[in-house]
Amino acid sequence: xxxxxxxxxxxxxxxxxxxxxxxxxxxxxxxxxxxxxxxxxxxxxxxxxxxxxxxxxxxxxxxxxxxxx
Amino acid sequence: xxxxxxxxxxxxxxxxxxxxxxxxxxxxxxxxxxxxxxxxxxxxxxxxxxxxxxxxxxxxxxxxxxxxx
Amino acid sequence: xxxxxxxxxxxxxxxxxxxxxxxxxxxxxxxxxxxxxxxxxxxxxxxxxxxxxxxxxxxxxxxxxxxxx
Amino acid sequence: xxxxxxxxxxxxxxxxxxxxxxxxxxxxxxxxxxxxxxxxxxxxxxxxxxxxxxxxxxxxxxxxxxxxx
Amino acid sequence: xxxxxxxxxxxxxxxxxxxxxxxxxxxxxxxxxxxxxxxxxxxxxxxxxxxxxxxxxxxxxxxxxxxxx
Amino acid sequence: xxxxxxxxxxxxxxxxxxxxxxxxxxxxxxxxxxxxxxxxxxxxxxxxxxxxxxxxxxxxxxxxxxxxx
Numbered sequence: 001x002x003x004x005x006x007x008x009x010x011x012x013x014x015x016x017x018x019x020x021x022x023x024x025x026x027x028x029x030x031x032x033x034x035x036x037x038x039x040x041x042x043x044x045x046x047x048x049x050x051x052x053x054x055x056x057x058x059x060x061x062x063x064x065x066x067x068x069x
Numbered sequence: 070x071x072x073x074x075x076x077x078x079x080x081x082x083x084x085x086x087x088x089x090x091x092x093x094x095x096x097x098x099x100x101x102x103x104x105x106x107x108x109x110x111x112x113x114x115x116x117x118x119x120x121x122x123x124x125x126x127x128x129x130x131x132x133x134x135x136x137x138x
Numbered sequence: 139x140x141x142x143x144x145x146x147x148x149x150x151x152x153x154x155x156x157x158x159x160x161x162x163x164x165x166x167x168x169x170x171x172x173x174x175x176x177x178x179x180x181x182x183x184x185x186x187x188x189x190x191x192x193x194x195x196x197x198x199x200x201x202x203x204x205x206x207x
Numbered sequence: 208x209x210x211x212x213x214x215x216x217x218x219x220x221x222x223x224x225x226x227x228x229x230x231x232x233x234x235x236x237x238x239x240x241x242x243x244x245x246x247x248x249x250x251x252x253x254x255x256x257x258x259x260x261x262x263x264x265x266x267x268x269x270x271x272x273x274x275x276x
Numbered sequence: 277x278x279x280x281x282x283x284x285x286x287x288x289x290x291x292x293x294x295x296x297x298x299x300x301x302x303x304x305x306x307x308x309x310x311x312x313x314x315x316x317x318x319x320x321x322x323x324x325x326x327x328x329x330x331x332x333x334x335x336x337x338x339x340x341x342x343x344x345x
Numbered sequence: 346x347x348x349x350x351x352x353x354x355x356x357x358x359x360x361x362x363x364x365x366x367x368x369x370x371x372x373x374x375x376x377x378x379x380x381x382x383x384x385x386x387x388x389x390x391x392x393x394x395x396x397x398x399x400x401x402x403x404x405x406x407x408x409x410x411x412x413x414x
Contacts (some may be wrong), residue, residue, distance in 0.1 A: 001332050003141060003181060004303075007252065007279040008311065017121050017131070019310055024124030026218030026306040029229035034298045035284065035291060041332065043141060043181065044124035045076065048345075052224050056277050056317065062224070070194050072348060072388060073165075076141040077173065084173060086259050086269070091172045093262030096142075099164040103157055104146065110194065112348060112388065113262035114214065125139050125179065143392065155338070162331030171280050182331035183283065190362050193369030193389035200362070208401050210279060213374075214348040215380065222380060229379045234349075237371040241364050242353065248401065252280060256297065262307060263346050263386065293397050293407070300400030320400035321352065 001041035002031045009061050010048035020046055070110035071100045078130050079117035089115055139179035140169045147199050148186035158184055208248035209238045216268050217255035227253055277317035278307045285337050286324035296322055346386035347376045354406050355393035374386055 004027045008015070024044045030038040051061035073096045077084070093113045100106040112116035142165045146153070162182045169175040189199035211234045215222070231251045238244040258268035279317045280303045284291070307313040327337035349372045353360070369389045396406035398407040 001181065001285070001337070003183070003283040005281040005283075006307070007281075008307075008313070009277070015311060017129070018330070020121050020124075021129055022133070022310045024129055025127050025307065026310065028124065028127040030299065030302040030306065031284075034295055034302065037284070040125075041128045042125065042127070042180070043139065045118055046122040047118075047123075048122070049254075051253055052227050053253040053255070054277070055227075055253075056249065057248075058232050058235040058246045058249070059269065060151070060224070060228055060231055060317070061277070061301065063228070070147070070192070070199070070388065072145040072390070074143040074145075075169070076143075077169075078139070086267070088172055089259050089262075090267055090270075092168065093263050093267055095168040096170065097262065097265040098167065099161065099168065100144070100146075103160045103164065104153060106146070108265045109263075110386070111263065111265070113348065114256055114348070115260040115262075116256075117260070118159070124139070130139070141374070155305070158328050158331075159336055159339070160334055163334050166331065166334040174371065176330075177334045179330065180334070183325055184329040184331075185325075186329070187390055187392075190365050191391040191393070193391075194385075194387070195363075196370050196373040196387070198366055198369055199353045201366070208319065208354070208399070208406070210321070210352040212350040212352075213376070214350075215376075215382070216346070217400070226379055230375065233375040233379065234372065237375065238351070238353075240368045241371065242412065244358060248317070250277065252279070261346070268346070293405070296397050296400075297405055297408070300405055302411040304400065315403045316401075318401065318403070320392055322398040323394075324398070326361050327409075 002037050004042070004044045005047065006044065007047045007049060009051050009054050011051060014048055027041070071106050073100070073111070073113045074116065075113065076116045076118060078120050078123050080120060083117055140175050142169070142180070142183065143185065144181045145185045147186060147189050147192050149189060152186055209244050211238070211251045212254065213251065214254045214256060216258050218258060221255055241251050265273070278313050278317070280307070280320045281323065282320065283323045283325060285327050285330050287327060290324055347382050347387045349376070349387070350392065351389065352392045352394060354396050354399050356396060359393055
């Protein structure tokens with residue numbers, strides 16, 4: 001009964017429902033393939049975080065995107 | 070000083086302030102009753118997650134709701 | 139399909155299996171009673187954290203316990 | 208490669224981009240100064256939580272603010 | 277720069293280093309394939325949780341294992 | 346009433362109680378200085394994660410340390 005939490009930045013309006021579906025399917029398959037975990041009780045939760053609220057290397061992702069990174 | 074994080078799907082416009090209040094009261098009482106934890110320093114945080122962003126059994130909750138589950 | 143994460147300090151050797159059971163039952167019932175959530179897909183995860191690793195009011199819980207708090 | 212998650216209530220329209228920047232810089236410096244962690248692989252994620260969704264002492268922060276706390 | 281947190285129960289002495297490696301590789305590839313995320317700044321953190329500390333359907337996983345589930 | 350969760354790898358036997366104290370003090374001060382948050386209700390929780398269980402760039406930290414990174 002795994003719990004998988006995927007946190008990503010929300011950019012360009014966010015990812016699509018199709019991409020979310022692929023993340024859910026992929027993470028569920030991964031746990032089944034590697035550990036034999038039952039998909040029926042595998043949770044996958046995706047958190048989209050504003051770029052102002054995510055920092056790396058001491059800067060927000062908003063600042064990094066302005067610098068072309 | 071417990072920290073309780075309740076994550077649920079946001080459905081039909083989300084849960085009411087009254088329901089949130091009941092979750093906060095209930096979780097705080099539970100920690101007090103079972104472990105003697107002081108309510109003054111018990112945190113309860115409720116995260117409401119879009120149904121597209123929550124997967125179970127390899128599908129998003131959005132898809133499951135369409136199928137009547 | 140709620141996910142409930144309860145984080146507490148590990149003190150005096152930790153809580154008992156019976157207390158963990160009561161937390162799991164209580165949190166599951168709370169979600170069922172307040173929001174009608176299905177217990178079959180309610181997860182409750184308890185994290186016990188060393189008192190050195192938990193801070194409140196700028197001090198570790200280890201230090202606070204020494205001061206009789 | 209630390210991961211720092213700061214969860215705060217969203218009040219008065221939320222904190223500013225400048226304040227978020229200071230939290231990101233401060234948390235990254237803290238990990239570098241205390242543990243020598245490389246800022247290039249230090250993540251800081253800020254979650255702003257509605258006051259209805261955050262409970263302390265068995266009440267939501269919304270209720271507490273009404274009482275002047 | 278995604279953050280992926282995989283929480284699973286610790287059973288039969290825990291999963292192997294090889295299985296952890298496969299989870300890390302798989303989750304990193306998933307984020308790259310679906311969203312084009314850079315592996316260099318993709319974190320994957322695996323939490324193994326004691327079966328007494330994980331509840332589903334109102335029971336601990338320890339109890340469920342005894343019942344052959 | 347902020348909640349700060351610092352996740353780091355456990356290396357060379359783990360960080361010292363003194364370092365934990367500095368992280369707790371530093372994070373609490375940061376929230377007070379930047380946002381005026383009350384230290385009395387600021388939680389700081391440090392999670393130390395085994396290097397096998399932490400991945401970056403598709404590899405575990407254990408593997409990276411062997412390669413001198």
